[in-house]
Amino acid sequence: MRYALTSLLGQALRGNRGWTPAWRRPEPKASYDAVIVGGGGHGLATAYYLAKEHGLTNIAVLEKGWIGNGNIGRNTTLIRSNYLLPGNVPFYEHSMKLWEGLEQDINYNAMVSQRGLLNLYHSDAQRDAFARRGNAMRMHGVDSELLDREQVRAFVPYLDFDNARFPIQGGLIQRRGGTVRHDAVAWGYARAADRLGVDILEHCEVTGIDIVDGRAVGVQTTRGAIRAKKIGLAAAGNSSRVAALAGLRLPIESHVLQAFVSEGVKPLIDTVVTFGAGHFYISQSDKGGLVFGGDIDGYNSYAWRGNLPIVEDVAECGMALMPMLGRLRVVRSWGGLMDMSMDGSPIIDKTPIDGLYLNCGWCYGGFKATPASGWCFAHTIARDAPHAFNAAMRLDRFATGHLIDERGAGNRPNLH
Amino acid sequence: MRIPCVYCGERGHEEFSYLGDATIQRPTAAATPNEWHDYGYLRENPSGSHRELWQHVAGCRAWLVVTRDTRTHAIISVEAAQDVALSREKATP
Numbered sequence: 001m002r003y004a005l006t007s008l009l010g011q012a013l014r015g016n017r018g019w020t021p022a023w024r025r026p027e028p029k030a031s032y033d034a035v036i037v038g039g040g041g042h043g044l045a046t047a048y049y050l051a052k053e054h055g056l057t058n059i060a061v062l063e064k065g066w067i068g069n070g071n072i073g074r075n076t077t078l079i080r081s082n083y084l085l086p087g088n089v090p091f092y093e094h095s096m097k098l099w100e101g102l103e104q105d106i107n108y109n110a111m112v113s114q115r116g117l118l119n120l121y122h123s124d125a126q127r128d129a130f131a132r133r134g135n136a137m138r139m140h141g142v143d144s145e146l147l148d149r150e151q152v153r154a155f156v157p158y159l160d161f162d163n164a165r166f167p168i169q170g171g172l173i174q175r176r177g178g179t180v181r182h183d184a185v186a187w188g189y190a191r192a193a194d195r196l197g198v199d200i201l202e203h204c205e206v207t208g209i210d211i212v213d214g215r216a217v218g219v220q221t222t223r224g225a226i227r228a229k230k231i232g233l234a235a236a237g238n239s240s241r242v243a244a245l246a247g248l249r250l251p252i253e254s255h256v257l258q259a260f261v262s263e264g265v266k267p268l269i270d271t272v273v274t275f276g277a278g279h280f281y282i283s284q285s286d287k288g289g290l291v292f293g294g295d296i297d298g299y300n301s302y303a304w305r306g307n308l309p310i311v312e313d314v315a316e317c318g319m320a321l322m323p324m325l326g327r328l329r330v331v332r333s334w335g336g337l338m339d340m341s342m343d344g345s346p347i348i349d350k351t352p353i354d355g356l357y358l359n360c361g362w363c364y365g366g367f368k369a370t371p372a373s374g375w376c377f378a379h380t381i382a383r384d385a386p387h388a389f390n391a392a393m394r395l396d397r398f399a400t401g402h403l404i405d406e407r408g409a410g411n412r413p414n415l416h
Numbered sequence: 417m418r419i420p421c422v423y424c425g426e427r428g429h430e431e432f433s434y435l436g437d438a439t440i441q442r443p444t445a446a447a448t449p450n451e452w453h454d455y456g457y458l459r460e461n462p463s464g465s466h467r468e469l470w471q472h473v474a475g476c477r478a479w480l481v482v483t484r485d486t487r488t489h490a491i492i493s494v495e496a497a498q499d500v501a502l503s504r505e506k507a508t509p
Contacts (some may be wrong), residue, residue, distance in 0.1 A: 240461035251457040253436065254486070299434045302463040302486045307417045309430035342457045398457040399449070411456050414434055 003107050022187055023067075023194035028201050031227035032060045034381060035219060037206050037242055038234040039063025041072035041182075042359055042366065044189035044200075045374020046232055046381070048106070051196035053375070054382035059198045060228075061190075062221060064205035071236050072186040074336035075367040076259050076293050078272055078283065080117045080177035081142050084133045087392030087404040088345060089140040094389050095372030096142075096176060102371060108188030110180050111286065117177030117272040118147070118156065120321075122166040126276055130172040137174070147171045156273055160323055166277035177272060179283050185370055209246040209356070216246065216356040232357040232381050234373075237302070237337020239360035246353055250360065251342040251398050253413040256301040256335045257293065257364045258310055262328040264288030273321070280317030290328065292318060296338060296364060298414040305335040338364045343397075344416030345404035348376050348390040357381050358395060363416055417489045422496050423476045431474040438467040438481045438497070463487055469497060 001007060001020050011018055034050060036043045039061045050056045079099055081092035103110050121127045127146075134144040148170045153161060161168045190200055201223065208220030209231065218227035235242040237254045265288050274281040282292040294314035297306040311333065318325045341347065341361030346369065348359050359377045362369060376390035386393070397403055398411075409415035417429040437459050443451045466486045471479050479497035484490065 238463075240459070241463055249454075249458040249460065251459070253459055253461050254463075299429075299484075300436070300461065300466050300468065300486050301489065303489050307429060307489070309428065399453045413436070 003109075022191040023200050026199045026201070028060065028204065028221070028223050028226055029199065031218070032199070033058040033228070034230040034232065035059065035226060035228040036061045036232045036234055037219065038070075038236065038238075039067050039190075039200060039202065040070040040234065040236055041185055041189065041370040042236070042362075042373045042377065043232075043234040044186060044193055045370050046234060046359070046377040047198045047200075047374075048189050048193040048196070049375045049378035050382060051193060051198055054378060056382060057197035059193075060226065061193070061198060061200050062204045062206055062219070062226075063200070063202050064222075066202045067190050067200065068183050068186045071336045071338075071366060072370070073183055074259065074334055075182055076281065076283070076291050077179045077182045077285070077367065078117065078177070078281065079112075079180055079368040080174055081368070082117070082119070082133065082137060082144060082172070082174045082177065084136050084406055085404055086140075088406065089137060089142060091372055091376070091389045091393070092369065093140060093142050094375070095369050098371030098375060099180060100176075102185075102188075106188045106192035108184060108191060110184040110188050112178070112180050114176050114178040115271045115283075116173055116175045117274070118152070118171045118173045119274045120152070120159075120168050120171045120276040122169055122277045124169075127169060134172050143174060143176050145173050145175065147173055156269075156271065158268075158324060159273070159321055163320055166320060171276075179272065179285075180367075181286075182367060189370075189374070206242060206245065211246060211353060211356075215354040230355050230357065230381050232359060232377060234359040234377065236360070236362065236366065237339050239339045239358075243351075243358065243360075246351070246356055248351060248353075248358075251347075251411075252361055253300055253340050254302055255296045255298065255338045255340045255414060256303060256306045257296045257338050258306040258314070258333055258335050259291070259293040260311075260314065260330050260333045261285070261292075262290040262325075263331050265290070265328065275317050275321045278313070278317035278320065280314060280321060282318065282322070289331070290325070296340070296414060302337060303335070304337060338362070340364075340413035340416060342411040342413060343403040343405040344407055344409065346373070346393050347395050348373065348380055348393045349386060349395040350380065350384070351395065363413075417491075419470060419480070419482060419491060420494050421472050421475060421478070421480060422494055423478055424472060427472070427475060431472060432470040432480075433473045435469040435471065438469045438500070465492060
């Protein structure tokens with residue numbers, strides 16, 4: 001059923017009894033042209049673009065839990081393309097352009113809101129670094145604007161500008177940045193892929209990858225064996241475990257990242273603000289809750305929950321930026337598994353095994369990349385070669401020295 | 417999460433700094449570029465028991481080898497990294 005004003009009115013008149021499920025619950029087939037392991041945002045987007053852009057419709061997405069359970073439902077919903085390095089900027093800008101046309105494309109209201117994303121700076125050196133990043137973005141055709149202190153004050157007057165340790169000097173704003181309703185991205189891509197014939201198989205965990213003569217030919221799952229001509233891995237925090245089924249070791253550590261939401265309040269923050277003197281970012285959901293987060297906990301974890309020192313750290317950063325936050329209650333906090341790569345940048349590439357493709361290493365920045373990640377991974381799988389947008393995101397870049405290290409932190413996943 | 421330091425007793429993990437996998441070993445000078453790549457970048461990243469290096473930076477500053485379950489954050493054992501290195505040297509003279 002296509003979602004439109006006419007279908008909404010028609011259903012309203014019939015008591016909303018005619019709506020159908022957004023996607024089917026098919027039984028697994030014995031074989032597919034391609035299977036995607038991981039039914040998160042990236043896996044669903046990959047299946048959608050494989051069907052839409054490359055005409056492959058005999059596809060399945062295998063999800064061990066249910067759609068929306070993983071990081072696609074656990075992030076802080078921010079979108080931006082404010083990167084510095086050439087290997088990253090065109091990719092993330094492509095993602096931003098896909099976000100801008102996403103709702104019409106998949107016929108689903110994902111609540112894409114380009115409310116602006118402001119990175120604050122608190123020192124002369126930080127201003128210079130931000131000016132450099134802003135210039136790099138503009139040279140790639142991405143919007144960015146350096147604001148001075150008074151311009152920031154006019155935009156977000158409620159911050160602590162005269163903080164004793166970290167006075168706000170200004171900020172770098174990307175006005176096309178903003179937020180997207182994260183669950184709707186999962187549901188929208190799932191529904192759009194399903195409408196093109198993709199089988200979405202929930203509660204179907206991959207337990208083995210069959211390799212014959214150096215070529216991946218199928219997977220073993222909790223719902224039986226499935227043969228596939230091509231297999232794409234998009235398992236996020238579990239990437240190392242899934243890749244190990246094919247005998248691969250990855251340049252990845254899994255870490256836990258926490259996020260928080262406050263009680264709902266009237267409209268307060270009409271943009272996204274990030275603190276420059278610590279790691280903290282905040283926005284307001286359409287329901288009214290303030291959504292915020294900070295650093296990863298910093299140690300290997302598959303526990304899907306973090307510890308209290310980071311809660312304290314995030315709260316301290318928030319209080320330094322916006323003292324009024326102290327009056328609000330935090331109503332929920334949760335954790336997600338981050339596939340932290342060794343240079344802080346992702347991998348979308350072929351693997352040494354024919355027919356097996358890899359999409360991982362998103363660290364804690366995977367949500368904004370969802371459309372381009374799916375788009376580029378679909379291209380890589382269908383054409384058996386990367387697109388120009390993901391050409392630098394190679395698996396072998398750690399061996400050849402072509403790292404994409406935005407932060408310059410080296411091979412320390414917990415520092416990216 | 418609280419880590420029982422072998423010298424200072426049980427302390428909150430915010431007193432410690434994390435380095436990562438304690439099972440990887442620096443290759444010899446004669447190692448191939450491939451072996452250096454594996455040492456520098458590839459990790460087992462297990463779901464379950466993980467041997468890892470922590471330093472008690474806000475305490476005695478000793479390096480520790482902590483065995484911890486990454487699924488539950490339960491600490492299984494803690495050894496002084498020095499003792500681990502010495503016993504490893506003994507095992508492979």
